[in-house]
Structures are given as C-alpha cells and as structure tokens.
Amino acid sequence: xxxxxxxxxxxxxxxxxxxxxxxxxxxxxxxxxxxxxxxxxxxxxxxxxxxxxxxxxxxxxxxxxxxxxxxxxxxxxxxxxxxxxxxxxxxxxxxxxxxxxxxxxxxxxxxxxxxxxxxxxxxxxxxxxxxxxxxxxxxxxxxxxxxxxxxxxxxxxxxxxxxxxxxxxxxxxxxxxxxxxxxxxxxxxxxxxxxxxxxxxxxxxxxxxxxxxxxxxxxxxxxxxxxxxx
Amino acid sequence: xxxxxxxxxxxxxxxxxxxxxxxxxxxxxxxxxxxxxxxxxxxxxxxxxxxxxxxxxxxxxxxxxxxxxxxxxxxxxxxxxxxxxxxxxxxxxxxxxxxxxxxxxxxxxxxxxxxxxxxxxxxxxxxxxxxxxxxxxxxxxxxxxxxxxxxxxxxxxxxxxxxxxxxxxxxxxxxxxxxxxxxxxxxxxxxxxxxxxxxxxxxxxxxxxxxxxxxxxxxxxxxxxxxxxxxxxxxxxxxxxxxxxxxxxxxxxxxxxxxxxxxxxxxxxxxxxxxxxxxxxxxxxxxxxxxxxxxxxxxxxxxxxxxxxxxxxxxxxxxxxxxxxxxxxxxxxxxxxxxxxxxxxxxxxxxxxxxxxxxxxxxxxxxxxxxxxxxxxxxxxxxxxxxxxxxxxxxxxxxxxxxxxxxxxxxxxxxxxxxxxxxxxxxxxxxxxxxxxxxxxxxxxxxxxxxxxxxxxxxxxxxxxxxxxxx
Numbered sequence: 192x193x194x195x196x197x198x199x200x201x202x203x204x205x206x207x208x209x210x211x212x213x214x215x216x217x218x219x220x221x222x223x224x225x226x227x228x229x230x231x232x233x234x235x236x237x238x239x240x241x242x243x244x245x246x247x248x249x250x251x252x253x254x255x256x257x258x259x260x261x262x263x264x265x266x267x268x269x270x271x272x273x274x275x276x277x278x279x280x281x282x283x284x285x286x287x288x289x290x291x292x293x294x295x296x297x298x299x300x301x302x303x304x305x306x307x308x309x310x311x312x313x314x315x316x317x318x319x320x321x322x323x324x325x326x327x328x329x330x331x332x333x334x335x336x337x338x339x340x341x342x343x344x345x346x347x348x349x350x351x352x353x354x355x356x357x358x359x360x361x362x363x364x365x366x367x368x369x370x371x372x373x374x375x376x377x378x379x380x381x382x383x384x385x386x387x388x389x390x391x392x393x394x395x396x397x398x399x400x401x402x403x404x405x406x407x408x409x410x411x412x413x414x415x416x417x418x419x420x421x
Numbered sequence: 422x423x424x425x426x427x428x429x430x431x432x433x434x435x436x437x438x439x440x441x442x443x444x445x446x447x448x449x450x451x452x453x454x455x456x457x458x459x460x461x462x463x464x465x466x467x468x469x470x471x472x473x474x475x476x477x478x479x480x481x482x483x484x485x486x487x488x489x490x491x492x493x494x495x496x497x498x499x500x501x502x503x504x505x506x507x508x509x510x511x512x513x514x515x516x517x518x519x520x521x522x523x524x525x526x527x528x529x530x531x532x533x534x535x536x537x538x539x540x541x542x543x544x545x546x547x548x549x550x551x552x553x554x555x556x557x558x559x560x561x562x563x564x565x566x567x568x569x570x571x572x573x574x575x576x577x578x579x580x581x582x583x584x585x586x587x588x589x590x591x592x593x594x595x596x597x598x599x600x601x602x603x604x605x606x607x608x609x610x611x612x613x614x615x616x617x618x619x620x621x622x623x624x625x626x627x628x629x630x631x632x633x634x635x636x637x638x639x640x641x642x643x644x645x646x647x648x649x650x651x652x653x654x655x656x657x658x659x660x661x662x663x664x665x666x667x668x669x670x671x672x673x674x675x676x677x678x679x680x681x682x683x684x685x686x687x688x689x690x691x692x693x694x695x696x697x698x699x700x701x702x703x704x705x706x707x708x709x710x711x712x713x714x715x716x717x718x719x720x721x722x723x724x725x726x727x728x729x730x731x732x733x734x735x736x737x738x739x740x741x742x743x744x745x746x747x748x749x750x751x752x753x754x755x756x757x758x759x760x761x762x763x764x765x766x767x768x769x770x771x772x773x774x775x776x777x778x779x780x781x782x783x784x785x786x787x788x789x790x791x792x793x794x795x796x797x798x799x800x801x802x803x804x805x806x807x808x809x810x811x812x813x814x815x816x817x818x819x820x821x822x823x824x825x826x827x828x829x830x831x832x833x834x835x836x837x838x839x840x841x842x843x844x845x846x847x848x849x850x851x852x853x854x855x856x857x858x859x860x861x862x863x864x865x866x867x868x869x870x871x872x873x874x875x876x877x878x879x880x881x882x883x884x885x886x887x888x889x890x891x892x
Contacts, residue, residue, distance in 0.1 A: 303522050303529065330518055334560060335759070341726050342760035345752050346814070347773040359762040366758055366800050377472060378516040381506050383498040383530040391532050393525045 199399050200240045204308045206402040207296035210409050214289040221262065222416025227288065228258075229412050234291050237405060241299055250291055257284040292409075302327050307392045320384055324375055331371045339363050422448055423469070423582060423613060427483035430464055430473060430637075438464045438479070440637040448581070451604070451614040453624050455643075456634035457658030457833040462617035463509075465634065466586045469615065471500040487582065502531065505575035509587040509831060511567035520562070520570060521555045527578045545577050548606055561688070563713030565596030572603050582613045589620050590831035593712045593859040594664075597623050619833045620660045621648075633657055658833050665861045667709070669871045675701010678736050678822070678853055685718050685730035692879040693718060693730075698872065705844065705854040707868035710875040716857045719874060720824050723855070724750040736821070751820040755827040757811045761799040766791060769799050770814045777817050785813050789843070805836060809843075816847060823847065825856045829863045841867040 214230065231254045238247035260280045261269070269277070283290075302323045309319035339360060348359055423446040430439035439461050446452050454462040467473035474481060475497050485492040487503050508514055517523040524545075528538045546552055554562065554570055562570070568588060575583045585604075589597050601623045608614060608627060618624060621631065625648055633640035635657075647653055648662035676699040683695040693715040700706060710716055721727035723734070725746030734741050741749070754760050763769045770785065771777055786792045789809045794802060799810050808828070815823055825844065829837045837860070844867055848854050858864055864871065 301519055301522055302517050303526065327516060327518070330560065331512075338754065338756070338759040341721070342752070342754060343762070344726055345724055345747060345750060346760065346762070346818075347748070348762065362762055362764070362800065363759055370758070373476060374510075374512065375516060377476060377508075378514055380475070380497045381470065381472075381501045382516055382527045383501045384516070385496065385498045386502075386530050386532075388532050390529050391534060391538075392529055393522075393535060393538055 200401055201299055202237075202402045202405045203396045203398065204296065204300045204305045205312065205396075206398075206406050207292070207300065209406060211289050211292045211296060213409055213413055214292050216413060216417065217288050218285055220417050220420060221285070222413065223419060224258070226412050226416040226419075228254075230288050230409060231291065233405070233408050233412070234295050237295060238299075243298060246294075246298060250294075254287060254291070257287055260284045297326060297329050300326065303392065304394065304396050307396045310390070311396060316385075320379070324372070324379060327375050328368075328371060331375065332368065335367045335371060336364065339367070422446065422488055423615070424486045425465075425469075425483070426486070428465075428468060428485060429482045430461075430468055431480045431482075432477065438637050439468065441483070442637075442639055444632075444639065446613055446615060448613055449608070449611040450630070451608050451624075451628050452616070453621060453628035453631045454615065454617045454634050455619055455621055455631060455657075455659055456640070457619065457835060458831075460634045460658075461637040462619075462634040463586050464637070466506075466584045466615065466617045469582075469584050470504050470506045471495065471497050472506075498530075501580075503580060504582045504584060505578050505580040507568070507571045507575060507583065507585040507588050509590050511564060511571050511591065514567070514571045514574075515559045518558055518560070520557050520559060523559070523570070524555070524574050524577055527574065541577050541579070545573055548576065548610075549573050549603060564591040565593060565599070565712035568592060568596065569599055569603060572600065572607075576607060576610075576612075581611075582615070583607065585614065585616045585618075587618055587620075587831055588616065589618060589623065591827075593710075594861075595711050601627060619658070622660070622662050622664050625662055633659075655834055658835050660834050660837075660862060665865065667861050667871060668865045669707060669868045671871050671873070675699060675704055677702045678734070680723075681733040681735055683719075683722055683730065683732045683734070685715065685722060685727075687715070687718075693874065693877055694879050695877045700853050700855075702853055703848060703850045704869045705848050705856065705867055707864040707871045708855055708857045709859060709864065709871060709873050710878075712859075714875050714878050716874055717826065720752065720826060720855070720857060723822070724752055724824060746822070749821040750824060751815040751818050751822070752824045752826065753808070753811045753815055753828060755830060757804075757807045758800075760811055761807060764798050765796050766799055766802075766810055766813075767795050769810055770817050772814065774814070774817045782817065785816050788846075789813050789816075808840075812843060812847075821852055823852055823854045825854070825858070827858055827860075828856065829858060829860045832860075834862075837863050838866065 217227075231250060235247040235250045238244070238250065257280065260277060263281055266274050266277055266281055305326055306319055306323045309322065342363075343359065425442050425444040428439060428442040429437060431437055442465060444452075454465055456462050464473060467477070468479075468481065468485060469492070471492065473479040481493060492500055515523050517526055524542065525538055528541060533541070549569070551569060551573055554566055559567065568591070572588070589600060592600060604614060604616075604624070604627050616624060616628070625631075631643040631648070633643060651661055654660070654662060678700040680695050680698045684692065686692040708716055708719060718727065718730070722730045722732050723746065725743035728743060734746065761769060763772055766786075767782070770782060783792070786795060789812060791806070791809055791813060794806065799807060802810065828840055828844070832840070841863060844854060844856065856864070856868060
C-alpha cells in the first residue's frame with residue numbers, strides 16, 4: 192500500500208455525489224446565509240485535509256465575494272441598470288453550493304475509485320466507463336485551456352467583449368477537446384478497460400468515518416436550513 | 422512470433438497508406454522501422470496495435486498474426502492483452518491522474534490479485550529505478566518522466582510484444598539515454614520490440630534489424646556500413662545515426678536586450694536564477710537544457726505571459742515591463758492547435774495585427790507556400806501547414822522578440838531543414854529569435870549562439886541527490 196497516497200481522509204465518490212444532490216435542494220429552497228457559510232467552510236476544510244490548500248482558500252474567497260450579491264427578491268427593487276449588471280452573479284450565487292461540492296468531487300476523485308464505486312452500485316459498464324472518461328477529461332481540459340489563454344494573450348486578442356472572446360476561444364477549444372477525448376479513450380482502451388472479466392481493485396472503495404462526517408454535516412446543515420426557513 | 426502478410430491499409434476508398442507489407446518478427450527480436458514523415462511507419466505500428474481501424478476508420482487487407490492468432494477483427498482489449506503500445510506523445514498514454522494507479526490500471530483490468538500486482542511492481546522497480554515517480558500527479562511530471570513511466574507500464578503489463586511510435590520525439594539527451602537503456606533491458610528479458618523512429622542514433626545497438634519504409638512499402642534493410650554514411654541517410658530522409666554534438670558557440674553575443682535579473686521558484690523547491698545575460702539584435706539563440714529545467718518558464722517570463730517570477734529586463738537602455746514585453750513578443754507554440762483562432766488562413770494572419778497591407782500579407786503567404794490555402798480553415802490543414810500559418814502570423818506581427826517552443830519535435834530531416842531555413846530567413850537586424858529546443862542537429866543548423874538553462878537552475882533542497890541515482 193505504500194505507493195498510494197492515504198485515502199482515509201478522502202470520502203468515496205458516492206458520498207461526494209450524494210452531497211452534490213443534497214446541496215442541489217438549496218437552489219430551490221435557499222437556506223440561511225450563515226448556514227451557507229457553514230457549508231462552504233465544510234467543503235474548504237475537506238479540501239484542506241486532502242492537501243488541496245489553494246482550492247480551499249479559493250473556495251472561501253469566491254464565496255466571500257458572492258456573499259455580497261443581493262438575492263433575486265432584493266435585486267428586483269434595485270434600478271434596472273444595476274439589476275442587469277448583478278443578475279448573472281446572482282444566478283451564479285444561487286448555484287454556488289452544489290457547484291462547489293461538484294468541483295470538490297471532480298478534483299479529489301481518481302478514475303479508478305469512480306469506476307469501482309459505480310461497480311459497487313451495480314451500474315453497467317456502458318454507463319460507468321463513459322462517466323469515468325468524462326471525469327478524466329476535466330483536468331486535461333483545464334491544462335489545454337490555459338495554453339489557449341496564453342496564446343490569446345500573446346496574440347493581443349482583446350478579451351473584454353465576451354461574445355468575441357467566445358468566438359475566438361471556441362475553435363481551438365473544440366478541436367482540442369475532441370483530441371483530448373480521443374487520447375483519453377485510446378489510453379483507456381489500450382489498457383483493456385473494456386475487458387469483460389471481473390476486475391480487481393488495488394484500493395478498494397470502502398466507507399470510512401470521513402464519509403459519515405461529511406455526509407451528516409452537510410445533511411444537518413441543509414435540513415436545518417430548510418426547516419428554519421419554513 | 423508476429424507476422425504481417427500482404428498487409429495493406431486504406432483510408433476511405435482509394436487512399437492507400439500501406440502497400441503489401443510482409444514482415445516476420447521472431448520472439449525477442451527488436452525491429453526498427455524508419456523513414457521520413459508520412460512514409461507509413463506509424464501506420465504499421467497502428468495496424469499492429471489495432472488503433473488504425475478503431476480510431477482512424479482505416480480498412481485493411483492481408484493478415485496480421487501473433488503466434489498464428491489473427492488480430493484482424495479482434496476487439497481492442499483483446500489485442501491489448503497481447504501487445505502493449507508506447508505513443509509519440511506521452512500525454513496520450515495516461516488514463517489515471519495518479520502515476521501508481523496508472524501502472525496498476527491495466528493489472529486491475531485483467532483481474533490480477535493484489536499480491537500479484539504488488540509483486541509485479543516490486544519486480545519492475547528492481548529493473549527500473551523509478552520509485553520517485555510513483556504516487557505523483559501526471560501533471561507534475563516532465564515529458565521525459567512520463568515517457569519512461571509509459572515504458573515501465575508496458576513491462577508491468579506482461580505483454581510479450583511492445584510497439585513504440587516515435588518514443589524519443591519529445592525527449593532530451595538524458596532521457597533518450599535512459600529510454601535506450603530501458604529498451605535494452607526489455608530486449609534482454611525476451612520481449613519483442615517494434616519501434617517506428619526517424620531518429621535512429623540511439624537505437625543502432627539495440628535493434629536487430631533496421632528496415633526503411635517509403636511510400637507505404639518496406640524498403641531496404643540498413644546495414645552497419647549504411648549507417649555511417651550520412652549522405653545515404655539524408656537521401657532516405659533520416660537523421661544522423663551517430664549522436665551529434667552541439668557545435669554552436671556558448672558565449673552570448675550582442676548587448677541590445679539584457680536580462681538583468683530573472684528569478685522563478687518551482688513547486689518542488691528548485692528554481693531558475695539568471696543574472697546579467699545579454700542578447701543582440703539580428704541573432705538566433707538556442708535555449709537548451711534537460712526536460713523540466715525551466716525552458717517553458719523562461720519563455721513565459723520573457724514574453725511577459727507569467728506574472729509570478731521576478732524579472733528585470735532592459736532593451737536599448739529602457740526597462741521593459743511585462744506589458745511592453747507582451748506587446749513586442751511573438752510565440753510559436755509546440756502544439757500549434759492552441760494558437761489558431763479564426764476560420765480562414767487569411768483572417769488568422771490578420772488577427773491582432775494593425776496596419777497590415779494586402780501586399781505584405783500576400784508576400785508572406787507566398788513565401789510560406791500558403792497562398793493556395795488562403796481561404797481554407799486553418800484547422801483543416803496538416804500539422805506542418807498549421808505551423809507555417811502560425812509562423813506567418815508571427816511574421817506579420819513584426820515583433821522584436823520571437824520565440825519558438827520545440828518547433829521540430831517529431832520532424833524528420835527534410836522538414837527540420839525546411840523549418841531551419843524559414844527561421845533563418847525570418848531573422849533581421851531588427852529582431853531577436855529564441856528557439857527552445859533539444860534537437861541538437863537542428864540547433865547546429867540554425868542557432869548563432871546557445872544558452873544552456875541548466876547552468877542557471879538552483880537545485881531543490883533534498884530531492885536532487887535522489888534524482889541522480891534514479892532516472
């Protein structure tokens with residue numbers, strides 16, 4: 192076991208997915224602001240324990256800014272110009288909690304454990320393999336996207352107009368995305384991912400104490416928040 | 422035993438890529454397939470590992486057998502149980518982000534027990550000292566480290582046949598030596614190796630047979646005397662069969678652009694520290710150094726793209742801040758797909774350039790043989806043509822500082838000479854060209870002076886001593 196990083200502080204992907212769904216409810220029933228802060232802090236602590244310090248701090252900072260964006264009901268009372276300016280951040284704020292939990296899930300889950308947890312749930316391979324490939328896609332995508340941004344900067348392409356920006360970034364991004372997808376599936380297929388025999392796992396996906404702590408903390412906050420708001 | 426019998430490969434109806442290939446490879450033999458770009462050597466590799474039909478929609482006639490089992494019509498995973506592949510770009514090779522999990526992934530998929538997995542890893546570590554690469558994220562590894570991990574993964578898989586498609590094209594000297602050593606070890610273990618490569622100097626001792634490929638057909642078998650005749654190799658489009666030494670002078674000439682200070686710290690604790698180096702207008706500088714020594718960082722700081730490092734750069738007596746540098750620099754990236762943004766070649770070249778006359782544009786297009794592709798979508802062009810489009814846009818921007826990041830990676834002799842000529846033509850009394858490259862033959866051909874970045878790196882506190890012992 193000595194070559195593998197310790198996984199006891201990292202909840203398994205199923206728990207992380209359940210938390211994302213749970214936090215999805217907060218989009219429909221907004222919960223108390225202080226409870227929202229508690230959720231964000233919980234996620235940051237989880238990041239921190241798994242050695243993702245930058246993500247932990249970024250999570251708090253982003254929410255710190257969004258915290259001051261008024262909700263839609265408050266927004267309706269403001270002058271139309273300000274309303275237009277703030278409506279996009281307001282939407283982002285509405286979805287921030289499930290988004291943050293989703294980001295945590297993607298950044299801290301490896302493909303192997305995702306496949307084995309889906310195996311544990313008896314999800315068929317036709318579904319589980321594409322999902323695993325999707326997960327693997329994100330980190331590569333981010334890396335390639337940064338290169339494109341660099342190229343735009345040095346070409347002196349103005350990035351202030353969002354429509355033009357999308358137009359320029361779309362072409363290389365689409366081409367590169369399809370290349371990444373091809374590369375990842377080639378890597379997976381030449382590693383016999385489609386082999387129909389029963390597979391073994393070096394690190395079995397178990398439920399640790401951390402799974403309970405993470406799931407229960409978030410459930411209590413969300414449930415408490417929804418009950419209090421009624 | 423691997424046998425190819427009358428193997429032909431087609432894309433679409435009539436585009437014949439391989440033409441009646443007959444080849445028998447005995448167990449434990451090492452075959453080197455060599456030839457210029459587009460000769461079909463990679464297609465032979467992709468036919469053997471099955472990727473050609475699965476991913477490139479190629480059709481095949483003839484037969485491909487491993488120990489009398491026909492590979493044609495097998496599923497990819499069935500072929501992968503017999504044959505392991507190493508690709509040109511190690512980026513392509515990884516499905517997991519964690520390196521240990523990547524090594525284990527194949528073993529998990531063939532259903533080995535945990536004990537068996539552990540013993541295979543131990544066994545591999547005895548052969549290849551790469552313990553320091555385990556348990557890391559692939560995004561932290563240098564190209565060379567990734568490639569040796571790929572080779573180790575092939576060994577762990579237990580496949581008796583390994584095919585390699587230009588494995589050295591992204592490696593520096595040090596990693597090419599390591600790769601050679603690893604291949605020799607694999608060969609001694611009785612593993613059959615089939616390598617497609619146009620850089621052959623490092624394989625002359627390992628390979629049992631060196632076979633040329635031309636226009637989709639197998640050509641002559643090269644003997645040791647052929648290998649010493651550079652003229653003959655050039656005719657075949659091959660690089661030298663002996664290791665070339667850097668012949669360009671080290672001492673920097675000129676004093677127009679001065680890097681007073683450039684400091685950058687990497688995550689692992691090592692760093693890049695440059696004091697007082699000057700560059701002169703009208704010169705071409707080669708920037709070398711081993712994989713991972715900070716060559717890309719050097720480009721990012723010099724062009725003003727990176728705002729993390731400390732830097733003080735002076736041009737003609739004036740300090741250039743990051744914005745000035747960004748305005749005065751151009752970059753041709755290693756993967757040009759990142760830097761093509763519009764839907765026609767002409768638009769692409771005009772993008773971001775003010776006051777470009779049609780006359781100048783036509784001249785540049787003509788000079789780079791791009792006139793006929795003027796209205797084509799840049800992404801529909803071949804790799805070499807895309808690179809020329811990127812160069813054309815750089816030429817029109819008229820930058821003072823022009824940077825190339827590994828412009829010849831994976832290029833055969835002919836294309837390398839072509840790009841070298843292009844770069845030399847670009848050099849004027851009004852610009853400085855920097856080329857980051859580990860292609861010695863290319864630098865000898867092109868550069869006026871060399872800056873080796875390895876001399877400016879500060880070591881990481883404790884890991885460095887390990888690195889020397891390990892790969």
